[in-house]
Structure formats: structure tokens, C-alpha cells
Amino acid sequence: MRYVRLDTPKPISKIGLGTWQFGSKEWGYGPEYERRAAEIVRRALDLGVTLFDTAELYGFGRSERILGAALGDDRGKVVVASKIFPLLPVAPVVQQRAVASAARLGVDGIDLYQVHQANPVVADTTTMRGMRSLQDVGLVGEVGVSNYGLRRWRFAEAALGRRVLSNQVRYSMIDRGPEEDLIPYAEQAGRIVIAYSPLAQGFLSGRYDATNPPAGAVRRANPYFLPENLERGAQLIATLREVADAHDATPSQIALAYVLRHPNVVAIPGASGVEQMERNAAAAEIDLTDDEYAALVAAAHAFRPVTGLAAVPRMVRARLGK
Secondary structure, eight states: OOBOOSOOSSOOBSBOEEOTTTTOGGGOOOTTHHHHHHHHHHHHHHTTOOEEEOOTTGGGGHHHHHHHHHHGGGGGGSEEEEEEOOSSOOHHHHHHHHHHHHHHHTOSSEEEEEESSOOSSSOHHHHHHHHHHHHHTTSEEEEEEESOOHHHHHHHHHHHTSOEEEEEEEOBTTBOGGGTTHHHHHHHHTOEEEEESTTGGGGGGTOOBTTBOOOSHHHHTOGGGSHHHHHHTHHHHHHHHHHHHHTTOOHHHHHHHHHHTSTTEEEOOOOSSHHHHHHHHHGGGOOOOHHHHHHHHHHHHHOOOOOGGGHHHHHHHHHHTO
């Protein structure tokens, strides 16, 4: 495993484990998944993974409980990250919710506590006042945000009066927005971009095509999995396979290596089983050549999916089987 080179109390692994699927039925993993979740966490620990990300929203608290129980006595050795759902993120609410999350996780302190989404009405001034109080009493180590633009990330730091260590955003080969400003800022300022959905919810795995669409409500709601987009992505997947063959790897591992090429980026893919956790962890050791990276960039730029409003009628037809 490789780790981010930053001055953090505990090392942060380049590959973490995202646990949205823990306790969340919408992924379609079945009733036995809770047992497998514990096995995935234990194997991640064996592989040197130190970043475990959850949120109070995931399974309405069940993800935090499952993760905390699976970590057991190792909770103090790793970076446990959770997120507050910003329904009313004023200072007293932030403090109360952190206490509740810590209790579900079974920890004395949350290593990284993040604002799940920027609230359009409540200013970060009051949210960060709550975060600062949590840091002062030792309940929170580092503060992070999620789905923030660069301007609001920097404002949140000014409001906190300390570093906001991380910004957790959607980032993958086909969601490259963070490359424009967030990643350069992280590298310049000594911050971290945490990439969620680094495999575009499995689109980049090569497992799916127009004749084999994914199951589960989460993926079915993603326009990338429209039959038309799966067809359009065939050349991108072919390029991933070509690079993967050169490294005796899988397309998913190469897609992860793409985002991890940036020194201040970590990725938190989920895992449906122990084997997938092992493959994800191994991706941290893959070094892409300049030519391979350029080929992946070109293939990603050539992919033109149908998204936004244009995708809505197609998704309705796909749901109706027409």
C-alpha cells in the first residue's frame, strides 16, 4: 500500500474503503452482505488500508455501526472518516451529530469529520464554528468537506481558521472536473482530494455493456448505464483493457491508477467482496507510463455520454423496457 505524504497524525492510504453500501439495500447486494462487509473491512486492514469512509446518511446510521463493529480494537489505528448530513448544519447541531456518529462508530474521536454537502442557505461560518469546538475538545481530529467547489472550500478554511484537510468529490476518468482546480489546489496547499465513485459506480470496470446492464437501484439511476452510453463507452473500455493487459491488471485497477497518479488524491471505492477489496488495494502499486496515461486521457476525452436533461427521456424508456 502507498500513503499520502502529508503531516497527518495517522498515515492515509492511497486506497481507502468507501462504505455507502454497508447497510444500504439500494445497492442490491442482498441480506448476506452485512456479514461480508465485516470480512471486507478485516481484509482491508490486512492490506494496509488506513482510510475508512462512512456517513450518518448511509443506511441511516447502519453503515457507521457496521464499520465500527468490524474495525473492533483496530479503530484507534486507522483514519475513521464520517460525514454530517447538512440538513441544518448550525454549530449546536454539528456538535450533537458528531457525538451521535462517534457513538455509532464506537470511537472516542472521529479522525476526519466532513460536511456531506454544501448547504445553500446555512453559511459555513456557523458550521465551522461547530467543527472548531469539536476539534478543541478532541472529538474531531481533522475537518473535511464534500462536494464543495474550490471557492467554498477555501471559504470554509477561513471560517474554521485552520486547514480543512480534504474535499471528497466525484472523480474518475469520466468525471474529471476536479482536475481543473481542486487537485491543483490540493497539491499546492498540502490538502487532499478524496475521490468517490472513482470507477463511475462500476462503469469503468468493463463488467457491463448494453446487453448486460447492472442491477441495483443506485446504478440504474445513473445515466452512464443507459444502453446508448454503454455502447459509446466501448472504445474507452477497450483502451482500459489494453493498458490493463500490459500490467497484468484489470480495467478497474487501471481506472484507479489513473486517479491515484496525482500525489494528493486518494480513492475510496466500495467493494462487494473480499476479492474486489484485494484488487482495489493492489491498484495503488500500479505505475502508469506517460504514454499509457496519455492514451487513457485521450480515450476519456473521446467518450461523449448522454447526460443531464437529454438523458431523462432515455432513462424513462429504459425503466419501462421500451
